[in-house]
Amino acid sequence: MSQIGTEVLIIGGGIGGAAIARELSKYKIDATLVEKGVDFGQGITKCSSTIMCQGANVLEFRPEYHNSRLVWGGMTLMEPLCQELDVPFKKMGSLEVFKNKEQMKHLNKMMRRFKEYQDKYLPPDIEPLQFLDRDEIRKQEPNLNKKFMGGVYDPNIAINDPVRLTIALVDNAKRNGINVLTETEVIDISAGTDEFEVETNNGTITCRYIINAAGEYIADIAQMVDADDFAMYPVKAYQAVLDKKRGDMIKSMVLSVENGMVSPTIHGNLFFGISPLTQRLGRAHDHSTDKKLADIALGHAQTLLPDISAGDIINSFVGFIMFRNFEVGWHECTVGASRWVPGFINASIGYPGICAAPAVAREMIEILTEEGLSLEENPQFDPYEKAMPDFSDLPDEEKKQLIAQDPRYGHVVCRCETVTEGEIVEAIKRGARTLDGVKFRCRPGMGRCQGGFCGPRVTKILARELGISEEEVTKKGGESRNLLYKSKELLEAQQ
Ligand SMILES: Cc1cc2nc3c(=O)[nH]c(=O)nc-3n(C[C@H](O)[C@H](O)[C@H](O)COP(=O)(O)OP(=O)(O)OC[C@H]3O[C@@H](n4cnc5c(N)ncnc54)[C@H](O)[C@@H]3O)c2cc1C
Numbered sequence: 001m002s003q004i005g006t007e008v009l010i011i012g013g014g015i016g017g018a019a020i021a022r023e024l025s026k027y028k029i030d031a032t033l034v035e036k037g038v039d040f041g042q043g044i045t046k047c048s049s050t051i052m053c054q055g056a057n058v059l060e061f062r063p064e065y066h067n068s069r070l071v072w073g074g075m076t077l078m079e080p081l082c083q084e085l086d087v088p089f090k091k092m093g094s095l096e097v098f099k100n101k102e103q104m105k106h107l108n109k110m111m112r113r114f115k116e117y118q119d120k121y122l123p124p125d126i127e128p129l130q131f132l133d134r135d136e137i138r139k140q141e142p143n144l145n146k147k148f149m150g151g152v153y154d155p156n157i158a159i160n161d162p163v164r165l166t167i168a169l170v171d172n173a174k175r176n177g178i179n180v181l182t183e184t185e186v187i188d189i190s191a192g193t194d195e196f197e198v199e200t201n202n203g204t205i206t207c208r209y210i211i212n213a214a215g216e217y218i219a220d221i222a223q224m225v226d227a228d229d230f231a232m233y234p235v236k237a238y239q240a241v242l243d244k245k246r247g248d249m250i251k252s253m254v255l256s257v258e259n260g261m262v263s264p265t266i267h268g269n270l271f272f273g274i275s276p277l278t279q280r281l282g283r284a285h286d287h288s289t290d291k292k293l294a295d296i297a298l299g300h301a302q303t304l305l306p307d308i309s310a311g312d313i314i315n316s317f318v319g320f321i322m323f324r325n326f327e328v329g330w331h332e333c334t335v336g337a338s339r340w341v342p343g344f345i346n347a348s349i350g351y352p353g354i355c356a357a358p359a360v361a362r363e364m365i366e367i368l369t370e371e372g373l374s375l376e377e378n379p380q381f382d383p384y385e386k387a388m389p390d391f392s393d394l395p396d397e398e399k400k401q402l403i404a405q406d407p408r409y410g411h412v413v414c415r416c417e418t419v420t421e422g423e424i425v426e427a428i429k430r431g432a433r434t435l436d437g438v439k440f441r442c443r444p445g446m447g448r449c450q451g452g453f454c455g456p457r458v459t460k461i462l463a464r465e466l467g468i469s470e471e472e473v474t475k476k477g478g479e480s481r482n483l484l485y486k487s488k489e490l491l492e493a494q495q
Contacts, residue, residue, distance in 0.1 A: 007373070024364075025178045042163075044353070050265060052160055085384070087161060094153070097255070133150045186200055254305070435459065
């Protein structure tokens, strides 16, 4: 057990904590980020739909809500951030469709609101929304259900990879001087006169300021020190990922008021999800999925794209959107200093927390300053990271060069996603310690077989590179071991 002291402690290595850590690394500061998991972005962040609201959804955002101001603030920050950190970001647009006059009124209202907000709150380079009639939506998205009468196209909507962004933010924060501890779970906190004592499974941390970015557990952490001056309303949302062979069925995200949405991912799959407003499902921390949930979601998705089927689904999961004060709508967030405990700051955006993360991080600097922390710029701050090579995306000439430099790039380990041994080794060098750690960095196991074929090979490579036995390799840390025994040893023990 260890004892460390730090000025600012950030609890949680999701997109929120990671963006804050990286923002703090622009200053000369002694700050520490603790994450209870073995890796980053594996909480709510990994369940995200990866949609970057670049200005639409105007009916869901209002200037009087802090949440909206943060999302609008994040709109101009996200693309340059992804460029600095070499994380993919792609504008693909969205098409919200209607099938009757009632739904058309809703979209007309959205167009009016967009015009009203455009000059006052949205970034100057935001492109206008376009109203498309039946023929135009068919031309744009020919696989869409023919019963839709028209829709509103928003060219500003983008997608990215939130887990890669989170990992890149942490890597960059670390390189710029932030102390980062994984497998370190905050268990209790006590508040002294001018410092906190934070008990973790690895020892005690004393600090002057706490930033609580614990996602689904934000209220549990705040309660430890009686700083829970907010009410959370976790809403369970279901998502399913489809085989890449369905990837080109639509060009843009397609959504409707009643039927949730279907969207491309940045890696060429499609996925669909149930909007939490249409289905209020389950209790916090219950991450189970079931057939009823899956059937409802598929039914909605088929209303949008009739040709998709259950056989196209390769993975499904749920996540919790941490709404605040659900009864007043889903617009508010929990970002700010506690009114009850000086130096304790909460940071959670229910939705869309990925889009808002860069603005939340900037606002955190203001909040810390108001709370009495003096910050001086870090002249050595380097904003750039270089992503590892993505072999399958490279032109042939670059593939050849890479193989010539390191023959392991010529050995394909995951056939579904064409991931090479060279990429897996590089992911491990860059911090992957588990099967999921490798998967979220370079995608073996993300394809149709979901790791059924490549899983044992990735396990072998992890064991070799980390110098541990194959039985010690886990899916995502802790007790999540895939291999319990060598079958021969088990047989021998039974004889
Ligand atoms: C289904 C779904 C779809 C979504 N789609 C979008 C979208 O398209 N666009 C968008 O912008 N947003 C979207 N969101 C919202 C977005 O994903 C979240 O707002 C965001 O990921 C929250 O990030 P976070 O860092 O606050 O939480 P998390 O990612 O959960 O991170 C919190 C971290 O804290 C750690 N932690 C918890 N307790 C402790 C402890 N005691 N000690 C140490 N560490 C601890 C956890 O392990 C976790 O890693 C979606 C959310 C869901 C559920």
